[in-house]
Amino acid sequence: xxxxxxxxxxxxxxxxxxxxxxxxxxxxxxxxxxxxxxxxxxxxxxxxxxxxxxxxxxxxxxxxxxxxxxxxxxxxxxxxxxxxxxxxxxxxxxxxxxxxxxxxxxxxxxxxxxxxxxxxxxxxxxxxxxxxxxxxxxxxxxxxxxxxxxxxxxxxxxxxxxxxxxxxxxxxxxxxxxxxxxxxxxxxxxxxxxxxxxxxxxxxxxxxxxxxxxxxxxxxxxxxxxxxxxxxxxxxxxxx
Numbered sequence: 001x002x003x004x005x006x007x008x009x010x011x012x013x014x015x016x017x018x019x020x021x022x023x024x025x026x027x028x029x030x031x032x033x034x035x036x037x038x039x040x041x042x043x044x045x046x047x048x049x050x051x052x053x054x055x056x057x058x059x060x061x062x063x064x065x066x067x068x069x070x071x072x073x074x075x076x077x078x079x080x081x082x083x084x085x086x087x088x089x090x091x092x093x094x095x096x097x098x099x100x101x102x103x104x105x106x107x108x109x110x111x112x113x114x115x116x117x118x119x120x121x122x123x124x125x126x127x128x129x130x131x132x133x134x135x136x137x138x139x140x141x142x143x144x145x146x147x148x149x150x151x152x153x154x155x156x157x158x159x160x161x162x163x164x165x166x167x168x169x170x171x172x173x174x175x176x177x178x179x180x181x182x183x184x185x186x187x188x189x190x191x192x193x194x195x196x197x198x199x200x201x202x203x204x205x206x207x208x209x210x211x212x213x214x215x216x217x218x219x220x221x222x223x224x225x226x227x228x229x230x231x232x233x234x235x236x237x238x239x240x
Contacts, residue, residue, distance in 0.1 A: 013223045015039035015062060016230060017130045019120070021070055021146055022138035024049050024085070026056055030234050035060055037230060041129055045069040045079075045115055066129065070139075071117035072148040079115040083108045089140035090115070091170035098169055103198045107169065119149035131156055133227050138163040144174035144182060154186040157212070158224065159231045163196065164208040176208060183210050191216060191237055209235050 023042035084106035098104040164176040212218035
């Protein structure tokens, strides 16, 4: 007997695998409207915050919370806990670059703790996480190194939203042009930047949006095209 419901389900694309690195506070609100079409993987190394994210999963029933730090290699790092938690980083703030900004005291390190970090592709090979469709990474200056840890998986990524920097407020940090150089061999191109306030009008930090294919015209499968259309809608890229 012809089963229309089964046919419709077979045509339904698999959920978009959204990897959120720096997930404290939960997924960005802009994804909430499409919660049935995404499968979030949220990375939060702080045990208390990871537990809170797990309690919030009824909003995203398929969400996976990973209590891990991510990096370019599997090893122990020193995490610099800042006066303002949102400024905490694996990198050391540079007081010379921050001098003169009202926000500077929020970056001051109040405590250092050890943090075990792993490469994302190692977790994938172990079967603990899915291959990512979309990546959002906000780790206070350490975005480049975290993305390096995805390795060849970046070849399958449709889009990346990364906090990026024009000035090195952390010592030894990579800047936006370094992200552009890292991602272009994976056919990921910068589509839009969105200023992040906090530096008295200076363009120091931005949210940078990368998508697959030059001119936003990637060569994709039918399922990937539906996911790509979704991320463009969420990121407001259709009119860019």
